[in-house]
Each structure stands twice: as C-alpha cells, then as structure tokens.
Amino acid sequence: MDLKTMTYLVVGSTFLLYIYIAIKARAASTAEFYVAGKGVHPVLNGMATGADWMSAASFISMAGIIAFAGYDASAYLMGWTGGYVLLAMLLAPYLRKYGKFTVPEFIGDRFYSKAARITAVVCLIVASLTYVIGQMKGIGVAFSRFLEVDFSVGLVAGMVIVFIYAVLGGMKGVTYTQIAQYCVLIFAYTVPAVFISLQLTGNPFPQLGLGSTLAGDNTYLLQKLDTVLMDLGFGAYTAQKGSTIDIFLLTMSLMIGTAGLPHVITRFFTVPKVKDARSSAGWALVFIAILYTTAPSVGAMARFNLIDTLQIGKIGSAEGNLKYEDRPQWFKNWETTGLLQFEDKNGDGRIQYYGPGLEEKAAGFGWKGNEMVKVDRDIMVLANPEIANLPNWVIALVAAGGIAAALSTAAGLLLAIASSISHDLMKGVFTPNISDKTELLASRIAMAGSILVAGYLGLNPPGFAAQVVALAFGLAASSIFPALMLGIFDKRCNRVGAIAGMLTGLTTTLLYIFAYKGFFFIPGTAIMPDTAQGWIFGISPGSFGAIGAVLNFAVALVVSRMGDEPPEHIQHLVEDIRVPGGAGAAIDH
Amino acid sequence: MTDSQKKAAYWQANLRLVLICLIIWFVVSFGFGILLVDPLNNIAIGGYKLGFWFAQQGSIYVFLGLIFFYASQMNKLDRKFDVHED
Numbered sequence: 001m002d003l004k005t006m007t008y009l010v011v012g013s014t015f016l017l018y019i020y021i022a023i024k025a026r027a028a029s030t031a032e033f034y035v036a037g038k039g040v041h042p043v044l045n046g047m048a049t050g051a052d053w054m055s056a057a058s059f060i061s062m063a064g065i066i067a068f069a070g071y072d073a074s075a076y077l078m079g080w081t082g083g084y085v086l087l088a089m090l091l092a093p094y095l096r097k098y099g100k101f102t103v104p105e106f107i108g109d110r111f112y113s114k115a116a117r118i119t120a121v122v123c124l125i126v127a128s129l130t131y132v133i134g135q136m137k138g139i140g141v142a143f144s145r146f147l148e149v150d151f152s153v154g155l156v157a158g159m160v161i162v163f164i165y166a167v168l169g170g171m172k173g174v175t176y177t178q179i180a181q182y183c184v185l186i187f188a189y190t191v192p193a194v195f196i197s198l199q200l201t202g203n204p205f206p207q208l209g210l211g212s213t214l215a216g217d218n219t220y221l222l223q224k225l226d227t228v229l230m231d232l233g234f235g236a237y238t239a240q241k242g243s244t245i246d247i248f249l250l251t252m253s254l255m256i257g258t259a260g261l262p263h264v265i266t267r268f269f270t271v272p273k274v275k276d277a278r279s280s281a282g283w284a285l286v287f288i289a290i291l292y293t294t295a296p297s298v299g300a301m302a303r304f305n306l307i308d309t310l311q312i313g314k315i316g317s318a319e320g321n322l323k324y325e326d327r328p329q330w331f332k333n334w335e336t337t338g339l340l341q342f343e344d345k346n347g348d349g350r351i352q353y354y355g356p357g358l359e360e361k362a363a364g365f366g367w368k369g370n371e372m373v374k375v376d377r378d379i380m381v382l383a384n385p386e387i388a389n390l391p392n393w394v395i396a397l398v399a400a401g402g403i404a405a406a407l408s409t410a411a412g413l414l415l416a417i418a419s420s421i422s423h424d425l426m427k428g429v430f431t432p433n434i435s436d437k438t439e440l441l442a443s444r445i446a447m448a449g450s451i452l453v454a455g456y457l458g459l460n461p462p463g464f465a466a467q468v469v470a471l472a473f474g475l476a477a478s479s480i481f482p483a484l485m486l487g488i489f490d491k492r493c494n495r496v497g498a499i500a501g502m503l504t505g506l507t508t509t510l511l512y513i514f515a516y517k518g519f520f521f522i523p524g525t526a527i528m529p530d531t532a533q534g535w536i537f538g539i540s541p542g543s544f545g546a547i548g549a550v551l552n553f554a555v556a557l558v559v560s561r562m563g564d565e566p567p568e569h570i571q572h573l574v575e576d577i578r579v580p581g582g583a584g585a586a587i588d589h
Numbered sequence: 590m591t592d593s594q595k596k597a598a599y600w601q602a603n604l605r606l607v608l609i610c611l612i613i614w615f616v617v618s619f620g621f622g623i624l625l626v627d628p629l630n631n632i633a634i635g636g637y638k639l640g641f642w643f644a645q646q647g648s649i650y651v652f653l654g655l656i657f658f659y660a661s662q663m664n665k666l667d668r669k670f671d672v673h674e675d
Contacts, residue, residue: 066645071626071641071645074622074623074641074645077645078618078622078648078649081649081652082614082618084652084656085611085614085652085656088656088660089607089611089656090607093663207646210636210637211634211636211637212636213636220635220636222636222637223636244623247623248619248623248624251618251623252619273675274674275660275663275664275667275674278656278659278660278663279656279657279660281656281660282653282656282660285652289649289650293650296645296646575593578596578599578600579596579599580672580673580674581667581672581673581674581675
C-alpha cells in the first residue's frame with residue numbers, strides 16, 4: 001500500500017475512534033461539560049493530563065528544536081517536566097480542596113473581588129490564546145504534509161477539524177477521548193524512536209541508545225555527532241551555545257508557566273480526592289516523561305541522519321555532497337509544503353549544508369553559502385521516520401500521533417477559554433441570570449472565535465511551534481501562577497495586592513514580548529531586533545516570564561502589606577483549603 | 590492539642606517537606622543541569638557527559654521520584670495529624 005493511502009487509513013481510523021468515544025460520553029450537564037463530574041481515576045486522569053499537556057509543541061516541535069539547538073534545548077525538557085513538581089506541591093491539592101470549576105473562580109473568591117476574577121480571565125485568555133497559535137502552527141505543518149499541500153492550506157484544513165472536534169464534546173467527552181489520544185500519540189512517538197535507535201546503536205531503548213556507541217563502531221553516538229557538526233561549522237551538539245542566564249530563566253519560566261496554565265490546573269479538579277490530586281500529578285508526569293526522555297534521542301538521531309543523508313562523502317571532496325536530482329522522496333514531499341527549501345547557490349547541482357563556522361573553508365571549495373535555505377524545525381519529527389527509511393505504516397502512525405497531540409491540547413485550551421468567558425465573565429459577573437443552555441451556547445461561540453483568531457495569527461507565527469508555546473508559558477507564569485500561590489500560601493495577600501501583581505506581571509511580560517515579536521504578533525510591528533544582541537541583558541522574549549513572575553510577587557506582597565488585611569471569612573477559607581479533610585474543622589467550635 | 594493547633598502543626602510539617610523537595614528539585618535541574626553543567630561534563634557515564642545527562646534525562650527521573658515521595662509522605666502526615674479525608 002502506498003504511503004498516502006496508508007496515512008489516510010491510519011489518521012482516518014484514529015479519528016473514528018475519537019468521535020466514537022466523544023459521542024458515547026457526550027456531556028449532559030454544564031458541570032460535566034467543564035470538569036467531567038469529578039469522578040476520574042488518578043491514573044486515567046494522569047493519562048488524560050498527559051494528552052492535554054503534550055501538544056504539537058511537545059510532539060511535533062520539541063525534538064526538532066533539540067535537533068538543531070542540542071544542549072541549549074534542555075530548557076524545554078526540564079521546564080516542561082519540572083513544573084509538575086510545583087503543581088503537585090504548591091497548587092493542585094489545595095485547588096482541588098477548594099473545588100470549583102475554573103481558575104478565575106478561585107481567584108475571584110479568594111481575593112473577594114469581581115475585579116480580580118475579571119483580571120484573571122484576561123490573563124487566562126491572553127496566555128491560552130497565544131498557546132493555541134502555537135498549536136495552529138503545528139496542526140498546519142501536520143496537515144500540509146499529510147494532504148501534500150501548502151502550509152496555509154493545511155492550516156485552514158486543521159482549523160476546520162479543530163472546530164468540529166472541540167465544539168462537539170465537552171470535558172467529559174474530552175477526558176475519555178484524551179486517554180485514547182494519549183495511547184495513539186505515545187505509541188506513534190516511541191515506535192519510530194525504537195526503530196531508529198536500533199538502526200543506529202543496536203539498543204532498543206532510545207534513552208540508552210543516545211548514550212551508546214554506534215552500531216559497528218567504537219565511537220559514541222553523541223561524540224560522533226559533536227565531531228560531525230563541528231566539522232560542518234555548526235558548533236558541538238552537547239556544548240552550550242546560548243547564555244547561561246537565558247537558559248536558566250527560560251527553564252524557570254516554563255516550569256512556573258506549567259503550574260499556571262489553566263487547562264492543566266482544571267484537570268486536577270476532576271479527581272475524587274485531595275490526595276488523588278497529588279498522586280495524579282505524579283502519574284501525569286510518568287506518562288509525559290515517557291515522551292520527554294525519548295525526545296532527546298529523537299532529536300539527536302534525526303540530526304545525525306539528516307547530515308548523513310546530505311553529506312555522503314568527505315567534506316569538500318567532489319563527490320561529498322548529495323546530488324539534488326538524487327534527493328530522496330521525503331525531501332520532495334517537504335518541498336511541496338514550502339517548509340523545506342533548497343537553492344543551488346553555486347550551480348553545481350549538489351546540496352551543500354553547513355554552518356557559519358565553515359564559511360571561510362567553504363569558499364575554498366567553491367561553495368557560495370548554505371544551500372538548505374529553509375529547514376523548518378517543526379518538520380523534523382514528522383520527517384524523521386522517512387529519513388530513516390522506516391516502513392510506511394510507521395510514517396502514517398507519526399502523522400496520526402502529531403494530529404492527536406495538537407487536537408487534544410487545542411481542545412483543552414479552547415475549553416478553558418470558553419469556560420472563562422461563559423462561566424466567569426457572563427454567568428459570574430455580567431449576566432448572572434442566563435440559563436445553562438445559553439451558557440453552553442456562549443462557550444461554543446467563544447471557541448469558534450478563538451479558533452479564527454489563533455488560525456489567522458498562526459499563518460505568520462512569531463516562531464516555531466514550541467517557541468510560540470514558550471511565550472504562552474511566560475504569560476501564564478507571570479500572571480496566574482503568583483496569584484494562585486499567594487492565594488494559598490500568603491494569608492495576608494489582599495485583593496488590591498493580587499490585582500496589582502497580576503496586572504504588573506502580565507503587562508511587563510506582554511510588552512517585552514510584543515517589543516521583539518511585534519504588537520499582537522502582527523509582522524513588521526516589532527520595535528526591537530529579535531536577536532541575542534538585541535535582547536536586554538541577553539534575556540529572550542520567551543524567558544521573560546520568570547522576571548514578570550518575580551515582579552508580580554514583589555508588587556503583590558508590598559501592596560498587600562500597605563493595605564488592609566483580608567476579611568476574616570477569607571482567612572478562614574485559606575486555612576480550610578490548606579487541610580485535605582473537611583470533617584476535622586467542626587470539632588473545636 | 591486543639592484542632593487549630595493541630596492544623597497549624599500540620600501546615601508547618603507540610604511546608605518543611607515542600608522545602609526539602611524543592612531544594613532537591615532546584616539542585617538537579619538548575620544546579621546540575623545548568624549552573625554546574627561544565628564541570629559535570631568532565632565526568633562521563635557511557636556516551637553521556639554527566640551535566641548533559643542531568644539536563645536531558647536525569648532531572649526528569651528525579652522529578653518523578655520527588656512527586657511520588659511527596660505524595661506518600663503527605664498521606665502519612667494527613668493521618669498523623671488526623672486531617673485526612675473520609
């Protein structure tokens with residue numbers, strides 16, 4: 001069976017599976033639409049959180065970024081897993097104890113103020129919408145390859161699918177579908193990784209293969225990769241290329257952003273008990289770690305194979321570079337999408353792919369510059385099995401996995417946006433008397449609106465999928481996380497402090513990002529050059545969230561101390577959410 | 590011990606445990622994976638340089654251990670201070 005038929009078949013049958021589950025578990029009430037009736041087992045909830053969490057950024061984009069950045073991309077690996085430690089210890093159990101539907105609802109109650117609730121809704125929408133833009137980029141890449149069309153056409157096709165999918169079911173449908181999606185995506189991610197690890201090192205575990213010697217050779221894979229990349233002028237794979245401060249802050253920003261993202265926090269409202277919220281964070285990380293510990297191997301091996309394909313002989317020798325007409329099928333397929341571009345600068349019909357460190361020597365070979373003028377990082381994971389010549393069913397599976405990852409996260413985020421608009425803004429503040437039915441309708445309209453905005457901005461995304469998503473984390477880190485944490489750990493924090501803190505964190509981070517990425521991400525409106533030299537103190541826009549969070553904490557603490565203490569019933573509320581059991585409270589009164 | 594004293598003691602015990610866990614969390618990721626990556630890279634385990642291994646593999650395994658350790662310790666604390674559910 002040819003690849004195209006196979007891909008349609010595999011992607012199509014996974015879709016049928018999701019739709020079947022979604023219809024079986026259709027949301028009946030408003031409560032179920034948002035949080036699945038609080039009855040999901042911690043292990044299953046962990047699995048669904050994993051699918052919710054691992055988006056196009058993790059599945060499609062991250063290993064590609066690792067492939068090209070090497071060690072520097074460790075910020076993504078540590079950042080997107082370490083946040084679960086914070087979530088399990090600082091937020092999840094307490095928010096579960098409080099037991100409401102949405103994050104703004106908690107903030108509004110804890111800071112006894114509708115203004116605080118509205119501020120939280122604004123922060124949530126800004127962060128989630130940015131996140132959805134990143135997903136749209138990933139969905140666009142997956143669909144453009146799968147349908148063999150231009151990226152923009154693929155993106156529109158993806159928007160339609162997300163629309164049908166997210167608007168159809170609510171959280172309950174989503175929870176069970178996400179468990180199925182987790183299984184599809186993790187299988188799709190690990191199978192090619194195992195194959196490639198076996199091919200290159202003879203070790204079936206990618207985590208160990210990365211630290212092993214190459215098959216039939218005594219050199220370690222990473223050592224060989226370092227040497228090859230340095231010879232081509234790219235800089236060693238395992239060496240640090242960016243500044244330490246930026247890697248540090250990016251890691252921090254991703255960690256606290258993880259713990260501040262509403263669609264992940266909402267997940268912990270669905271477990272039966274407080275103690276389940278703690279262990280569920282652990283189970284979520286188990287399922288996430290399977291992908292995250294595999295990703296470094298996927299990245300390194302993809303880079304290794306890419307170079308091996310293009311540089312067929314000694315660097316600089318007449319026959320050393322692959323002839324353009326001999327390029328493999330995957331190369332042609334990706335050229336169709338416009339995400340891979342070759343330009344024969346010196347007109348010799350061969351592909352020269354090298355880095356800035358080789359310029360001088362390259363001129364001596366008669367090379368006129370790197371001819372792989374565009375290699376979009378986001379294609380690496382999808383192209384990986386093709387580069388390694390794996391069977392068609394594996395390639396088809398990866399396409400299905402990438403789409404599952406993007407869909408599940410987009411659905412979770414859209415639900416968080418929709419519920420914050422319909423539940424927090426309309427029902428909670430502006431129009432408290434609307435019926436459940438109107439509320440559901442409003443949330444569906446909100447979803448549709450978000451898809452359109454995110455899809456439009458996804459056409460000209462401010463970075464690769466994982467980088468756009470990193471911006472979203474920075475926004476969540478600087479606005480929502482500090483407010484939640486202070487709400488639980490600082491009894492003295494009052495409403496003015498919390499609102500001032502959230503606004504400070506959000507605006508500083510947003511302005512810093514817009515200054516480099518363009519206002520509202522519209523191309524051409526950036527006022528500063530988005531390069532390492534242009535960044536203030538070398539802090540990239542994606543890393544600024546950590547600074548924004550520090551500002552948020554500082555402002556909230558100081559302003560709270562200047563004002564009144566929160567009212568007594570709020571202080572009791574804080575004491576109450578700090579302990580799991582409800583029964584103990586009554587005895588002493 | 591009155592009920593509110595018990596709750597306060599429980600909260601203190603919880604904070605102590607969180608602090609210990611977060612120190613380990615910081616040391617393996619920001620410490621070994623970022624700040625001390627160069628000196629650690631002089632040590633090799635198999636084909637991995639140690640600092641690189643912590644940044645791309647090791648810290649994730651430690652995070653996992655930490656969460657389950659915290660969850661099990663908290664279950665004990667919940668019972669010890671009699672604040673558990675059901």
